[in-house]
Amino acid sequence: MRPPHDSAGLPAETRPTSERVAEAAQPLVDRVRRFTPAERWVHRTTAALMGVCVVTAACLYLPELAELVGRRELVVRVHEWSGLLLPLPFLLGLASRAFRADIGVLNRFGHHDRQWLSAALRRDKSPESRPAGKFNAGQKVYAAWIAGATLVMLGTGLMMWFTHLTPLTWRTGATFVHDWLALTIGVVLAGHIGMAIADPESRRGLRTGSVSREWAKREHRLWRP
């Protein structure tokens, strides 16, 4: 984790000389640690389970795919279980101190996040107007939204799965929410993946655990690794 950093709030020039010397002495290929192995596995397994959910959902929902794949019974079982297991990597991840710390960072929105969001709304893409810590405000909003959406999908999904638990009107309501939210998640998830495809260094961060210092300074200049 980030060591205690007394000088973090001060302009670079006023930091102790020893620190600047230490920075300059680092090797040319300068990597910054971004994610621990535990965090990467949480992301990987969550992504895999979400992928299975989406693919099986498509096979259940789109008539063309449903006919192509058939085996509706099996597809339903896989969909139900992958959905049920979806929160598990997160829960296991809570055993990792680094993961818990990142959840804390994702939860807290500071002044710079508001600035980032208003720049995003203005479609202002310049890095100067989009200050970000370890995670930018867009990533924070996405993390919270997808977490909430997953829980809603889990709740409504369980109501559709165990039909005897709730009255009919709840069940039809759950079907309604499950369907429309699934469509929304599909769109948001496509955005998430699209942005990852557009940024190889951020993908490298999740694949190898580290990113280039240059990228970190440019994209997340308030981050103190």
Next chain:
Amino acid sequence: MDHVNAEQPGGPAEEHPESGGKPVGRRLVLGMLGLGAAGVAAAPVLQNGLESFLGAAADKDPTGLTGLLPNGGGFRSYSVTSSVPRKNADTYTLKIDGLVDRPASYTLAELRALPQTRIVRDVQCVTGWRVPKTPFEGVRLSQLLDAAGVRSSAGAIRFTCFDGAYTESLTLDQARRADVLVALRMQDKPVSHSHGGPVRLYVAPMYFYKSAKWLSGITVTKDVRPGYWEERGYDVDAWVGKSNGRDDAPTT
């Protein structure tokens, strides 16, 4: 970097921009949960509006994209073909043939002139959705069969549809039930095109795939010939709650 720091509020609690801030993430998660619960509660109202809007849009949509949108707990239109021709009172005919003494052909007006039966039951789809208390009205199938004179060698009925692909089947005993209709009205309106109009089958006690849309032919056969979905794995005897591995409440 200094201009960034100059922009920070810089209160004692926010020495580093990442150390403070409001727990907006948690609020977003809770907000989503609240929205989800509200959506479940408000679904009956929301989906009524959506159903009529999407139903109207789907009738005019040549791309079929509206077919991909969810339609909640209301009716969902499943069609096995990409487009279905339209039939009206001038162009619609229902043929009855096969193992009968008097093969017949009915126009829509002739069907309307026969005694009508109205049944109000829940509609249960095998994919899970259920629509409570939906009125169907039309001619009892048994009446049409009696008029045609079913031969003693007959044992089943095969239904064909003017979408050109869908087929269904019933045993003769099932077909003679009082709650099996050749339906002309649904929800107290003429059956719309998207619901299989002008004439569809209505088999009240069975999963809704038995209630073939766009009904155009009734052929009396010796044995049951599995219908479209039944060749694709659904049960032929599709009693609600007692088939297809489901335990829904019966719709009898």
